[in-house]
Amino acid sequence: MNSKRPVFRHPDLPKNDLGYTRRDYEGLDSTLCAGCGHDSISNAIIQACFELSIEPHRVAKLSGIGCSSKTPAYFLGRSHGFNSVHGRMPSVATGANMANKDLLYIGVSGDGDTASIGMGQFVHVVRRNLDMVYIVLNNGCYGLTKGQDSATADKGSSSRKGQPNPFEAIDLCEMAVQLGAGFVARGFSGDKEQLVPLLKAAIGHKGFALVDVISPCVTFNNTQTSTKSYQWVRDHMEATATFDFIPQQKEITAHYEQGATQSVSLHDGSVLHLHKSDNSFDVTKKRAAVNALEHHREKGQILTGILHVNETLKDTHDILETTDKPLNTLTKNELCPGNQTLQQIFEKYR
């Protein structure tokens, strides 16, 4: 099949503050299976970037290997992208971020790419608090190689032709909270209403932001016996809170009832207003997030929404006290201290 999208654009297409239409944030046609949750996530990324009026060329999109990691070809066609080696996206993201910290880094990975092959990289990019949005397209299986169980497949869950998974599942969100991530959220590809603002909030956060998105694999892992199927997730998901994401330039007009609402200011001036059913859950407390995740797991539920936010953490550049200027713009004059300075440094070691 060879289908091409028409290049015609209706003159009245809505434009954002930069004058771009949503089409300007799209990528190539997806080659994933029809109905794949990953395509919904690509669309949510497009929507979030469009609505936030992010300049496409100021975004770098990075990925590892897998169905998930193919998706950067399908969104933000005007952004630079790097489809890296399996599980090695965090290293590439770190290198790029060190060279130019002024870009928005969107990393896309899968549950296999993150929780197995790239686990060593994932845990360290979290604890270093690299300023990036790390999106896991979590379908609980290796879709690209015929649906074998991944490390996030729940114990007892079975895919289309598989046996019940005998191993414990890795909860990436809980792990990220424990490792000190400043922003941790879980979404569902079938819930765009929640996912788009989740991504916007993650973009507004400075430092490492994990968005683990449960994204059913329609070909291999969407059966009644799978806990990553559309039906199972819809039946068992519960949100920490409904919330409003207020971008920095928008005036806050809504009235929020005291007690039931928790407001969190993000680094870029945006504000999150979380409307919770459980007032005791404090999104800024690590322990509360871990407790909530474990509590819902015991009940057989999937907790979604914003799980943890901490805007007080330093990101990698702050920790390492790097220069404000992007490293790739520094010239020899700034990088070379000169012979006299070098000799002074040598003197200290004599």
Next chain:
Amino acid sequence: MTEDWGRYLDRDGDGICYRTYPGTHPEKGAYFTRGSSHDEYAVYTEDTDAYKRCMERLSRKWVTAKTLVPVPRIKCNDRPAAWGVIFFGTSTYATYEAIEMFDKKGIALDTMRLRGFPFQDEVLEFIDQHEKLFVIEQNRDGQMRTLLINELGVVLDKLVSVAHIDGTPIDARYIIQSIEAVLEKTPKGGAA
């Protein structure tokens, strides 16, 4: 910019393509880096002709690379030497020490310290100028010797492997003993 640009488009025939930095231009220059299944414009393709073109371009890049990597350091004696010694990396100073000892014994050996790959013409010229050569390396299978044979079409017997593989750093004594063992079996007046 009015000219056609592609991340893997070879504009000037050297096999090395121009690249853009992220964040530079609002509309032009963005590309998606992925494996080898792409065309000249970094667009995913399974087109066999495009794949072949990209492979051939990498071959040209390899040829260009020969002009960019460091040339070997060659030291030849005033009197013609039949034997040459090839080495590289951490074998360097142990080899120079051994060559000095041989010189004191009146045995002249020319040396070539490899410093880059792909091999330049100078490497083959040095090999051609000698009857036999020792390739000193710290690798059981003598992979540098194999590389020289494969890349330059050198006759197998011409390169004698001196491989040091006992887990300690190579030293001059080992090199001297290894070379002497070969020289003793060689008729006087030339290489066997």
